[in-house]
Amino acid sequence: MAMPPQDPRAEHALLARMKRGDEEAFLALYRRHKDAVYRFALLYSGSAAVAADVTQDTFVHLITQPGQFDPTRGSVGAWLCGVARNLARKHFAGREDATDPALLADDGHAHQAHVDPETPLDRVLRSESAEQVRRAIAAIAPHYRDVLVLCEISGMSYAEAAQTCGIDIGTVRSRLSRARAQLAQRLADYASPAHGAAKEAV
């Protein structure tokens, strides 16, 4: 599911019209980006309620601070996802541990200290298989999680993900590689008989 290709000139024209108070331009921008922002927030936070709040706050930011968008640094979509990411991180600021890359283990497994143990895990998907992947993503370290969601689910390019997260493309590549390794490990853990027995015991 790649992000639909957007003509940057059309986006910038919409943004300029929106700044002049054009309601239709704002609605067009909202309808273009609402799903991507909401999905990112949902997969990042694991909570539909938090995702709705983050989506609302992201577009309120667009309404009140449109001048913060810098067209030389990327697309409107990537900027909005970056705003959503910051808002979601702020939401969990009191619950997530530090994600300084210097502190990360290099073996592809998140150290327990970097896993958010309180990420809400309400069921949001009908498919059991997809729901299991979503839970596995919610359990990996936040700085790996956002790159994974942006590149693999939202379909962003490495450059767009780098803009969204405020990191360079090389870091996006390495984090994505480690995120996939962590995801594979967690999915394997879920599939193991021991995990099923432990779940039944609970």
Added chain:
Amino acid sequence: MNTETPNDPAREAFVDARLADLRRESALLAPPAALEGALLAKFRREQRPARRPLLWWMPPLALAATIALVSWMIRGPLPPMKTQVQAAQSIPASATPSDDAPFLALRPLERIALEPGTTVVATEFPRALLADWGLPVSPDRAGEPVRAEMLYSADGEALAVRLIN
């Protein structure tokens, strides 16, 4: 897919397949429909021009009054006498007195210029008195009163006169 170094092709294929499941399912997700209306209302509120306060005219009025007061205080209530007295020297004696006529010096200009405190007093006197100051007076109107402003020194000496009519 997006991996940097796919070490284990089987593991990568497994992850890709599971992520594809999630992509398919999450494509059905959308934010609550009510959000659009709420954001549109917010957008309209933001675009509405700020309402003019009820007493919006008070600050500019106060500013104008302050400027007028300060201007009056700096310039002073009295006209600059020296300039007017000097101007009076150039007026011929036969000039017709009027409301905007300059003061006519009755004492040397140097003395008037050095006078520390002067007062202007509106007064009325017989027209015949004008002849004493060298001004032409018609004999048949000599008995009529004439209105004038007198410039007095601090000790009451008449320094200059200005005819009003």
